[in-house]
Amino acid sequence: MIDVVIIGAGPAGTAAAFDLLSQGFSVLLLDKYGFPRKKACAGGITPKARALFKYDISSIIQRECSSIKIWPNLGRAFLIQDEKPLCYMTQRWELDLFSLEMVQKKAGQFQVVKKIVSIEEKKNHLEIRTSDQLIKSRYLIGADGANSVVRRLTHPVCRVRRYPALEADIRVDCPELFPMEFDFSMPGKGYYWVFPKKNHLNIGIYSTTGQPALKQGQLVEYAQKRFGTDRLQAIKGYSIGVGGYSYCPGQGRVLLSGDAAGFGESLLGEGIYFALKSGQAAAQAIISSCDTGIFPGIAYAKEIKKIRTDLWLYHFSAKCLYSFPRVSLKLLSHPFFHGRFAKGYADGKTMAQILFCR
Template sequence: MTTYDAIVVGAGPAGSTAARLLAQRGARVLLLDRARFPRDKPCGGAVTVRAAREAGIDLSPVIERTVTEVRVSFRQGKTFVRASAEPLTYMTQRCRLDAYLAEQAACAGVDFHDSVAVRQVVGAHGPFDFAQGRRAPLQADGVLVRTDGDSYRARALVGADGANGVVARALGLAPVGEEAVALEGNVPADDKLLDRWEHAIALDLGGIPGGYGWLFPKGDHLNVGVGGWRWLGPTLRRRLSDLCRFLELDESGLWGLRGHHLPMRKPDARLWRGPALLAGDAAGLVDPLSGEGIDAAFVSGRLAAEAIIAFLAGEAEDLTGYETAVERELMEDIRVSRKLQAVFHRIPRPCVAVMRRSDAFWRILRALVRGESSYAEFRRRLGPLRLALDATAWVCK
């Protein structure tokens, strides 16, 4: 049986980041993913400027477009344009991004095994058997991870295997409160169409409760999608067709159609138990307003590595410092984002009108999008008006 300092389950942005940083600090790390790489994943593939910084490595090899323009419409009506001299966001494909991140982790010394599904996690009080559905809390004395063909032991475990991951179930944790769903696909594009969207994205706002429609350009195709509250799931296919017609896209060539859930953390949900913790989508760290999760995945991967390094070195008795760090670096922003989401989707027309008419508001929004400011800073800059925001958000619940 092979022994590691840490095992990371899930090789997305959170898992690969945690694994790479742990290895760079001298830990022996195993990174497992059930899929065969490269593999695609339901995701629009937008990497914010802040996320690119948080990645801690150069992402340019997998960046396909740099976005400097947003074409905004309200309920598929008249479109207006907001532009920036500096990048607003970057576009990639998850099949390329995740493979690259796993490769960088391997280059740092991580043992990466794809096509390996975790079947059982064993702790101090015995196993959690997925077939029988028995749960056993883990204590801080290490874990045993069993796959179909092998067993591995480690002093610490990171669950970065998504919203429905096996690690959270093994730990008896349920941090994710599923609130939103999305449906997206890809449209073939000739050179003329690609040139039209070379540095631009489209956002259709106000027409989908709890969400929006989008068009994101990729290297050789366009990604289109719609998302909103989960009860809208049965209507998303029709809404996607409507969006394609509005954007004058040939829906007959639509490929890679897939739906997915947007995992959002329950208030004060626990993110660790014993020598194990949850990161990324497994922890429900998605931005409620935008639905973006790659930024928080990179941040939580870094925080996970820092907490585990301290734990392995005996500088921390447990992993409670991870939860504290997530609260400090991510949760205030997520809470403010949830308030803004509640307000925007209750009164979308005035919000879009302000976006169209106010250059000052666009500068604030641009700083938010670029990661030069935060939702929490935006709320603080409101001064006395932040009380109005909080009250309106409460009424709009």
């Protein structure tokens, strides 16, 4: 019997696997795709996210951005900057492949599965039936993203909202001359982004309503208006799971982490930090459950308390920003406010630490 099966080999799954393997647990990671695979994500890593990696990811960082250009819905653009980087640019397929290789180096097993058919909790173990095998494990971590099958099968009352985002790459001359940008001029509640990578720009749209659904045409129009091109490559959309401030782990042997638990933040849609943090928290909960005999869900609830508070603060900030964009962005354009945010972000602080000067 395997100690821990983890479904989903994104940041949440690999972070959990790495910590469990480091403590001598046997781990089987399942994913519906073989790696490398394309995952819809702009690959922006904030300093607080980078600090969570237990291995050095510098070889896959393509750029460090220490300034961000903000376009408000009305008025002139302004720059948020710090001496230290505010965001690190990676390519998501490369980050996930790199993390999976780190897990495999620690003797973590990886398998591609077509379908998770059922998950049954027995007295002392779990039975996970996939389309072609029956796997027995002591614990299960559901890290299978916003549309989680593990959540559907094991946490029927857990409600996760899904906010859509759409991204694409465009080729430009000298991408290194372009700043990182958030553009709030889009109609509706959301923004466009421009993330400069090594050989291209990654552009995208994030919406906090999902209504009406994001259309490729919107992104093409934006690329045309801003960069004079409609030649978008690798357009891909997916949802970000949000609302995890209300997630309560159950009493059983299954824990949800990352987007599967709604641990994306709703302000800007940052999810990698929370996926790593909650994946590590799930691993820690299982480790302490084995040491103390308490339910992993109880240990996990303690571990994710700060994550949930932080997510609630992002949710509140998103409500303010997208309900009153003119006032909020006017305030943010003042150096007193954006200087504080820039410093907090660059220092790797959480929202609670930035707002309450912790």
